[in-house]
Amino acid sequence: MRGAAGRDGLLRGARGRDGQALGRGRVLAMEDDLRRRLTARFGTSDLGAVDRAARRPGPISVPVRIHVLTSGRDGAVSEAVLRRQVGALNAAYGGRDGGHATGVRFRLVSTDRTNRPQWFHEPERLERQFKRALRRGGAGTLNLYTASVGSDVLGFSTFPQAYRKKPVLDGVVVDYRTLPGGSFRHFAAGKTAVHETGHWLGLYHTFENGCEQPGDEVGDTPFEAEPSEGCPVAKDTCPQPGGDPVHNFMDYGWDECMHEFTAGQGRRVRAVWAAYRERAGGPDRGHGARSVGGAR
Ligand SMILES: [Zn+2]
Numbered sequence: 001m002r003g004a005a006g007r008d009g010l011l012r013g014a015r016g017r018d019g020q021a022l023g024r025g026r027v028l029a030m031e032d033d034l035r036r037r038l039t040a041r042f043g044t045s046d047l048g049a050v051d052r053a054a055r056r057p058g059p060i061s062v063p064v065r066i067h068v069l070t071s072g073r074d075g076a077v078s079e080a081v082l083r084r085q086v087g088a089l090n091a092a093y094g095g096r097d098g099g100h101a102t103g104v105r106f107r108l109v110s111t112d113r114t115n116r117p118q119w120f121h122e123p124e125r126l127e128r129q130f131k132r133a134l135r136r137g138g139a140g141t142l143n144l145y146t147a148s149v150g151s152d153v154l155g156f157s158t159f160p161q162a163y164r165k166k167p168v169l170d171g172v173v174v175d176y177r178t179l180p181g182g183s184f185r186h187f188a189a190g191k192t193a194v195h196e197t198g199h200w201l202g203l204y205h206t207f208e209n210g211c212e213q214p215g216d217e218v219g220d221t222p223f224e225a226e227p228s229e230g231c232p233v234a235k236d237t238c239p240q241p242g243g244d245p246v247h248n249f250m251d252y253g254w255d256e257c258m259h260e261f262t263a264g265q266g267r268r269v270r271a272v273w274a275a276y277r278e279r280a281g282g283p284d285r286g287h288g289a290r291s292v293g294g295a296r
Contacts, residue, residue: 024209030161031217034202037275050271056103060273062142063109064089067134068176069147071117075176077146082111084180085144088190089197092249092261099249099260102269104201106142123147123173124156131168139163140277142200143171144193146179154178154187157196160276172196178255186230189255198250202272203265205252206245211238220264221245227252 035045042053064086070076086108095101112134119130123145135143139160149155155174163170174192175184182188204216207224215223222242228235228251236243245251249258250265261269 022204022208024212024214027204027208027214027217030159031214033161034272034275038271041274047267047271050274051267054270054274056270059103059105060270060278062104062106062140063137064106064142064144065109065136066111067130067143067145068111068113069120069123069130069145070113070115071120071148072115075120075146075148076113077176077179077182079111081179081181083108085190085193088180089194092191092194092259093197095261097259098247100263100266102261102266104266104269104273110136120147123149124153127169127173131171135168135171139167139170140273140279142197144197145171145173146176147173148177149173149175151175151177151184154184154192155196157199159199160202160272163276170200172200186254186256191249191255191258194249194258198261198265198269201269202276203250203268206248206250207252211240216250218262218264218268220262221248221250224251230254231257 038045038050042050044050044053066082066085068075068077068082086106089106091097092099093102093104093106114130114134116130119126123130130145131143134145137143155172155178157172158166158170172193174196176182177184178187178190178192180188180190203218205227206216206221207227208216210225211223215221222245223238223240224244225237228244228246231254232244232246234243235246238244245260245262246253247257247260248265249261251258
């Protein structure tokens with residue numbers, strides 16, 4: 001069972017394709033929340049204006065804490081693979097895979113390993129348990145868990161809007177076989193973590209809402225009726241201008257076919273960061289690189 005039917009399940013317990021998992025009502029509510037947050041802080045919810053007002057001297061630097069769940073030797077990926085995964089995040093978000101640089105970079109501050117077969121095999125059902133035990137840092141820390149998620153659902157993540165009510169659940173979970181060099185054919189270049197981290201940073205699927213407004217709330221990703229599968233050269237499923245963004249990280253194509261974020265997605269990520277993750281939980285001053293069950 002190589003062919004992954006869908007990349008993630010965004011709602012707890014969601015299975016298979018998650019294209020319909022959010023729905024227009026939920027997207028509108030989340031957007032409402034975002035606009036209110038931005039207006040409270042910057043006096044505007046215009047993303048370009050927010051970007052200028054934020055006046056960041058350099059890229060947003062996101063501390064990453066990776067939690068490896070295992071069942072004996074199953075799932076026991078090497079430290080080198082974890083570093084390659086962070087490298088894949090930096091290549092994607094830094095524009096080095098072909099798209100726009102988003103102004104976000106990632107630095108690995110700790111890794112830890114937990115041999116709990118139940119957590120490893122049932123990460124969706126037992127999410128609360130292992131996150132409660134392992135999660136560290138505030139709203140600005142990316143907690144990335146690896147486990148046996150499955151080949152239908154490759155990973156799942158939380159949106160920034162959920163942090164306030166459920167901080168302990170904040171983070172990204174991916175199947176360990178999607179890490180660079182993993183065994184999932186076409187899905188083993190670390191792009192699942194890139195995609196899920198996109199949700200963690202506030203991006204929707206490029207096919208969110210299909211051809212209907214508000215789409216994915218990003219102006220320069222053309223509307224798309226449905227997820228892309230495999231590696232299409234091009235397709236155009238909506239009447240609005242522009243072909244489907246088949247190579248976008250927030251679509252569902254194979255890893256080797258995903259290589260871009262757009263300028264608009266970068267702008268959105270930076271604004272969402274300002275609204276929800278910047279300073280919200282205090283800085284994560286983790287220095288214990290790769291400590292096992294480290295000091296903090
Ligand atoms: Zn997704």
